[in-house]
Amino acid sequence: MVTFVSNAFCMKQEYVQIFDTTLRDGEQVPGCKLNKAEKLVLAKRLDELGVDIIEAGFPISSPGDFEAVSDVAKTVRNAIVCGLTRAVQKDIDVAAEALKPAKRARIHTGIGTSDSHIQHKFRSTREKIIERGVAAVKYAKKYVEDIEFYAEDAGRTDNAYLAQVCDAMIKAGATVLNIPDTTGYCLPEEYGAKIKYLMEHVPSMHKATLSCHCHNDLGLATANSIAGVINGARQIECTINGIGERAGNTSLEEVVMIMRQHPNLGLVTNIQTQMLSETSQMVSDAMGMIVQPNKAIVGANAFAHSSGIHQDGVIKNRETYEIINPHDVGVDTSSIVLTARSGRAALAYRAKKIGIELTKDELDLAYAAFLTYADKKKEINDNDIPEIVKNAGISL
Numbered sequence: 001m002v003t004f005v006s007n008a009f010c011m012k013q014e015y016v017q018i019f020d021t022t023l024r025d026g027e028q029v030p031g032c033k034l035n036k037a038e039k040l041v042l043a044k045r046l047d048e049l050g051v052d053i054i055e056a057g058f059p060i061s062s063p064g065d066f067e068a069v070s071d072v073a074k075t076v077r078n079a080i081v082c083g084l085t086r087a088v089q090k091d092i093d094v095a096a097e098a099l100k101p102a103k104r105a106r107i108h109t110g111i112g113t114s115d116s117h118i119q120h121k122f123r124s125t126r127e128k129i130i131e132r133g134v135a136a137v138k139y140a141k142k143y144v145e146d147i148e149f150y151a152e153d154a155g156r157t158d159n160a161y162l163a164q165v166c167d168a169m170i171k172a173g174a175t176v177l178n179i180p181d182t183t184g185y186c187l188p189e190e191y192g193a194k195i196k197y198l199m200e201h202v203p204s205m206h207k208a209t210l211s212c213h214c215h216n217d218l219g220l221a222t223a224n225s226i227a228g229v230i231n232g233a234r235q236i237e238c239t240i241n242g243i244g245e246r247a248g249n250t251s252l253e254e255v256v257m258i259m260r261q262h263p264n265l266g267l268v269t270n271i272q273t274q275m276l277s278e279t280s281q282m283v284s285d286a287m288g289m290i291v292q293p294n295k296a297i298v299g300a301n302a303f304a305h306s307s308g309i310h311q312d313g314v315i316k317n318r319e320t321y322e323i324i325n326p327h328d329v330g331v332d333t334s335s336i337v338l339t340a341r342s343g344r345a346a347l348a349y350r351a352k353k354i355g356i357e358l359t360k361d362e363l364d365l366a367y368a369a370f371l372t373y374a375d376k377k378k379e380i381n382d383n384d385i386p387e388i389v390k391n392a393g394i395s396l
């Protein structure tokens with residue numbers, strides 16, 4: 001049985017590295033390809049946001065991506081710049097070339113390790129897959145010290161074999177072991193148990209970092225990544241707005257805010273959280289991909305209250321219905337939205353904001369008029385309020 005709160009009462013703070021793959025896995029969203037200039041703007045932003053690693057692309061995939069990775073490598077000042085490869089020498093040569101200008105570079109190489117990938121994709125054997133992985137890591141090591149190895153489909157890979165893979169890659173020189181739940185299949189308890197198993201059964205584990213790379217096919221990417229770091233992983237791979245292949249990747253803003261809002265996990269990051277909202281908008285604009293309004297942390301409704309009971313509470317004290325201060329993620333203020341479900345307190349609050357102070361009797365009259373309007377209109381805005389008040393027979 002895996003414990004999800006193994007270090008809940010430990011006061012020691014452990015650092016979790018944030019590996020942003022918005023520009024690589026995130027960019028694999030159909031129709032959301034970024035050009036070189038767009039990638040560069042976002043890379044600078046991610047660097048300012050405080051991510052530890054920027055996966056800038058897959059250099060062998062196209063000349064445009066090669067140049068984009070190279071430009072990002074020339075520009076980024078703080079973060080490590082990483083390029084993806086298959087366990088293929090040519091991929092590694094090209095990635096190394098693209099990463100040459102980086103102050104700090106990482107090559108991310110790997111191969112599928114689940115029986116499904118080994119049999120159907122590679123028509124190979126477990127032993128040969130380890131040999132190919134080891135050869136790729138050793139080859140990449142010629143170019144850079146920092147090598148991350150991904151065991152693709154680790155989520156469905158047998159744990160004992162995965163431990164052998166990790167040990168062999170660390171011995172070959174890998175500094176980070178990426179454990180992707182490529183198909184988004186794992187349950188949080190299962191993914192947490194996998195990380196715990198590797199922490200305990202890979203003899204050379206003390207020489208490397210385990211990384212969580214979770215996809216969201218069952219809506220569990222965030223939960224799985226958090227289960228991973230609770231059980232010993234110290235890097236999370238994620239994207240802004242959770243964009244990525246199919247149902248997407250782990251959302252950066254979600255994992256970062258979970259660790260921040262739950263200090264007794266004892267896990268910290270370097271993310272400047274006040275930049276999250278604007279960064280989300282920048283990615284959304286560049287990709288032409290709207291953020292769903294109810295998206296945690298960065299959705300338009302994340303700090304909007306529309307039911308009368310909630311509004312009354314928030315107006316009295318924000319913390320009655322908000323667990324995050326909107327300022328902490330770069331949102332100016334919580335909003336009180338006027339709909340047919342709103343109460344008197346919300347109408348009085350919004351009217352006061354535009355300079356209309358209503359007495360108790362006036363509020364009763366105005367509220368009756370408001371409900372008639374609100375039943376016809378989805379949302380009442382500031383321009384509607386004076387008209388509602390006048391129609392209730394109140395002179396302004």
Ligand code: KIV
Pocket residue numbers: 025150151152153178180181182183213215
């Ligand atoms: O999901 C995955 O397995 C990947 C690897 C290429 C790291 O994106």
Ligand code: ZN
Pocket residue numbers: 025180182213215245
């Ligand atoms: Zn992925």
